[in-house]
Amino acid sequence: MRAELLIALLIVPLAVTACGDDDGDGASLPTVDCTPPVPTFAEVRAFRSNCINCHSIQLTDNSRQGAPVGMDYDVYASAAAVAEATARTVYEGSMPPSGGLFPADKDVLYRWSLCGAPP
Numbered sequence: 001m002r003a004e005l006l007i008a009l010l011i012v013p014l015a016v017t018a019c020g021d022d023d024g025d026g027a028s029l030p031t032v033d034c035t036p037p038v039p040t041f042a043e044v045r046a047f048r049s050n051c052i053n054c055h056s057i058q059l060t061d062n063s064r065q066g067a068p069v070g071m072d073y074d075v076y077a078s079a080a081a082v083a084e085a086t087a088r089t090v091y092e093g094s095m096p097p098s099g100g101l102f103p104a105d106k107d108v109l110y111r112w113s114l115c116g117a118p119p
């Protein structure tokens, strides 16, 4: 009995920790502090400085440089729809393709993306 209880006490926190870093498909997400105030969409500077040169509703065809049509970081609903993928790609370093985000800008992007993506 005591051994079973001990095992349960050890396993539960491990499972909870795994949920925080992993959404189940093997993708990694940063750990964020969602204490208010969470940044608003307009406050995510990185979208304007590092994303909309490809992911913009203003851009069509080749000017998107391959960025999926309809995935635009100058349109709130579009960005909010891919909030988790936004944090994941930046955290993993695949977006923006050239890298180079300032750490402070990344932090704001992560908190917006993973704390409810407020408008």
Ligand code: HEC
Binding pocket: 046, 047, 050, 051, 052, 053, 054, 055, 064, 065, 066, 067, 068, 082, 085, 086, 089, 090, 095, 096, 097
């Ligand atoms: C130079 C052009 C370019 C810039 C700048 C760029 N992207 Fe992308 N993005 C792409 C291309 C091309 C794809 C589709 C191919 C791919 O998935 O790698 C893509 C796909 C994506 C995807 C979907 C891929 C997935 O794995 O879910 C997300 C999310 C994304 N970009 C986020 C961002 C964010 C956030 C920024 C800014 C921090 C950004 N991108 C900047 C070109 C760009």
